[in-house]
Amino acid sequence: MSRAFNFSAGPAALPEPVLQQARNELLEWRDERASVMEISHRGKAFVACAEEAEADLRTLLSVPDDYAVLFLQGGATQHFAQIPMNIADPGQRAGYLVTGAWSQKAVSEAKPYVQADVLASTEAGSFTDVPDAGSFAATSDLAYLHYTPNETIHGVEFNEIPDAGAVPLVADFSSSILSRPIDVARHGIIYAGAQKNIGPSGLVVLIVRKDLLERGGHPKAKVLTYAAQAKDGSMLNTPPTLSWYLAGLVFKWLKDQGGLAAMEQRNRAKAELLYGAIESSGGFYRNPVAVRARSLMNVPFTLVDAALDSAFLKESEAAGLLALKGHRAVGGMRASIYNAMPIEGVQALVSFMRDFAQRHG
Numbered sequence: 177m178s179r180a181f182n183f184s185a186g187p188a189a190l191p192e193p194v195l196q197q198a199r200n201e202l203l204e205w206r207d208e209r210a211s212v213m214e215i216s217h218r219g220k221a222f223v224a225c226a227e228e229a230e231a232d233l234r235t236l237l238s239v240p241d242d243y244a245v246l247f248l249q250g251g252a253t254q255h256f257a258q259i260p261m262n263i264a265d266p267g268q269r270a271g272y273l274v275t276g277a278w279s280q281k282a283v284s285e286a287k288p289y290v291q292a293d294v295l296a297s298t299e300a301g302s303f304t305d306v307p308d309a310g311s312f313a314a315t316s317d318l319a320y321l322h323y324t325p326n327e328t329i330h331g332v333e334f335n336e337i338p339d340a341g342a343v344p345l346v347a348d349f350s351s352s353i354l355s356r357p358i359d360v361a362r363h364g365i366i367y368a369g370a371q372k373n374i375g376p377s378g379l380v381v382l383i384v385r386k387d388l389l390e391r392g393g394h395p396k397a398k399v400l401t402y403a404a405q406a407k408d409g410s411m412l413n414t415p416p417t418l419s420w421y422l423a424g425l426v427f428k429w430l431k432d433q434g435g436l437a438a439m440e441q442r443n444r445a446k447a448e449l450l451y452g453a454i455e456s457s458g459g460f461y462r463n464p465v466a467v468r469a470r471s472l473m474n475v476p477f478t479l480v481d482a483a484l485d486s487a488f489l490k491e492s493e494a495a496g497l498l499a500l501k502g503h504r505a506v507g508g509m510r511a512s513i514y515n516a517m518p519i520e521g522v523q524a525l526v527s528f529m530r531d532f533a534q535r536h537g
């Protein structure tokens with residue numbers, strides 16, 4: 177048996193050089209004569225590692241100085257609730273753009289804390305597009321405007337940042353952070369669960385404009401307060417040290433790859449190859465998403481006959497192409513092609529798809 181190409185939506189593939197480095201230093205990390213997992217998060221060595229990760233992330237995303245970078249826990253889901261707790265007053269309105277399953281969940285988790293108003297939704301079109309730029313307005317009474325730049329399940333991605341006017345724009349970048357450059361300054365908060373494009377699960381990266389940390393929000397425990405986390409370097413309590421260290425290795429790998437402009441080129445080439453194969457299949461494979469909203473990271477597609485799904489999954493797995501089963505909400509297949517998926521993996525998938533269509537078409 178050998179490592180296969182892994183198209184899992186999350187937790188997802190990690191860059192192989194990162195896994196190799198982690199394996200090499202698993203028992204003895206730097207000069208510690210112990211594993212990175214076995215030392216105090218407050219010791220000099222780990223604090224230096226944590227600071228390096230933050231500095232590298234700031235470089236990769238060109239994070240302006242008036243933003244704090246936090247390394248938190250709870251998954252993106254917990255922050256669906258924690259964001260309104262921190263930056264909305266009780267009973268205040270917040271705007272949501274609903275473009276798929278994750279933005280729907282963001283609304284439902286926010287509802288106990290904020291009047292979550294859906295300003296635009298693409299549900300009537302089965303979440304196959306993003307809202308038109310002029311179809312919603314962020315009025316000044318909103319605590320924030322929330323959107324999901326990439327819908328992991330529906331394979332829908334914004335190619336333009338929504339206009340929030342003077343209202344802080346909050347973005348759940350869980351499945352597309354680091355896939356291309358981001359204009360951080362147009363956002364109030366950018367957050368992402370790590371397990372798609374950053375590292376292993378257990379970690380959430382949250383980038384927040386510092387003035388938002390001064391908002392009182394709701395009465396809440398210190399451990400739920402972003403300002404308190406920022407003040408304590410995200411170490412109010414024990415952070416997920418192994419995940420933080422691995423995220424740091426991924427950031428260094430991304431810098432070695434040439435940074436996010438280079439990653440965008442590669443990700444575009446990978447996505448074009450896959451969408452091209454779907455389009456040129458004569459209807460054997462279909463992707464329902466509007467061309468302007470196609471995701472570079474998650475590519476759902478259906479087969480001409482759903483009765484072929486199980487053969488497709490069985491044969492693809494045997495060919496070394498893992499985790500192509502689509503989400504139950506959408507059906508069919510989904511190929512997640514995050515940063516760690518090399519072009520060779522997409523080439524192998526596309527050639528399998530052509531061969532399968534020939535045999536079953």
Ligand SMILES: *Cc1c(COP(=O)(O)O)cnc(C)c1O
Binds near residue numbers: 278
């Ligand atoms: C995976 C995902 C989430 C949920 O992440 P958890 O870490 O499981 O809470 C939220 N939003 C998006 C866009 C995702 O892809």
